[in-house]
Amino acid sequence: MLKIWGRKNSINVQKVLWCCGEIGLKYERVDAGMQFGVVNTPEYRKLNPNGLVPTIEDDGFVLWESHAIVRYLARRHSRGKLWPENDKACADADRWMDWYNTTVWPNMRTVFWNLVRVPPEKRDVAAVEEARKKLAESFAIADAQLAGNAYLAGKEFTMGDIPMGVAAYRWFNLPIERPAHRNVERWYQRICERPAYKEHCMLPLT
Numbered sequence: 001m002l003k004i005w006g007r008k009n010s011i012n013v014q015k016v017l018w019c020c021g022e023i024g025l026k027y028e029r030v031d032a033g034m035q036f037g038v039v040n041t042p043e044y045r046k047l048n049p050n051g052l053v054p055t056i057e058d059d060g061f062v063l064w065e066s067h068a069i070v071r072y073l074a075r076r077h078s079r080g081k082l083w084p085e086n087d088k089a090c091a092d093a094d095r096w097m098d099w100y101n102t103t104v105w106p107n108m109r110t111v112f113w114n115l116v117r118v119p120p121e122k123r124d125v126a127a128v129e130e131a132r133k134k135l136a137e138s139f140a141i142a143d144a145q146l147a148g149n150a151y152l153a154g155k156e157f158t159m160g161d162i163p164m165g166v167a168a169y170r171w172f173n174l175p176i177e178r179p180a181h182r183n184v185e186r187w188y189q190r191i192c193e194r195p196a197y198k199e200h201c202m203l204p205l206t
């Protein structure tokens with residue numbers, strides 16, 4: 001059976017658990033990271049030399065990097081759904097995943113860490129404000145894409161929605177100012193109706 005290492009409150013683990021939920025894939029999950037430790041043991045470092053979560057093991061095949069894992073599971077188990085069959089549609093979904101990593105996550109990380117994990121007196125308020133503004137610009141880009149599409153890569157939900165989906169939960173639930181992005185809001189409402197998203201991603205931010 002597929003094995004997943006990673007704590008449930010990790011944004012990167014949530015992508016993988018949500019993906020498994022969408023596919024209906026059974027797995028065994030081992031708590032790892034932060035208070036659970038595990039990630040610095042020699043055994044874990046052999047699997048994932050970064051000492052980060054998530055990591056998966058599937059029939060002896062070990063993989064880390066949440067987006068590589070989502071792509072692997074989608075390609076293996078969800079062709080024509082999470083993994084679009086059409087090459088161009090698939091590249092489109094892939095593009096939104098890469099864009100999230102290069103453009104959205106660095107700013108989301110600054111906002112999330114400061115507001116959730118750093119005590120108020122130690123927060124870098126200026127960095128949060130700068131990152132929040134850049135995040136608003138990123139959500140405006142997603143908003144334009146979603147003006148004519150129900151989902152980021154077209155009419156159907158795909159793997160391309162997963163990274164922005166987990167980011168959107170933080171965007172809409174952190175105590176920050178948010179410009180109105182009506183198309184993103186409608187897309188987020190649709191995402192919130194998905195049972196696997198509810199189960200794995202709509203959790204307290206810790």
Ligand SMILES: N[C@@H](CCC(=O)N[C@@H](CS)C(=O)NCC(=O)O)C(=O)O
Nearest residue numbers: 010011012033034052053054065066
């Ligand atoms: N690029 C990696 C980043 C992995 C990562 O930074 N994971 C964080 C949790 S979101 C982690 O392991 N932090 C240390 C810990 O939990 O102990 C991925 O997407 O999988």
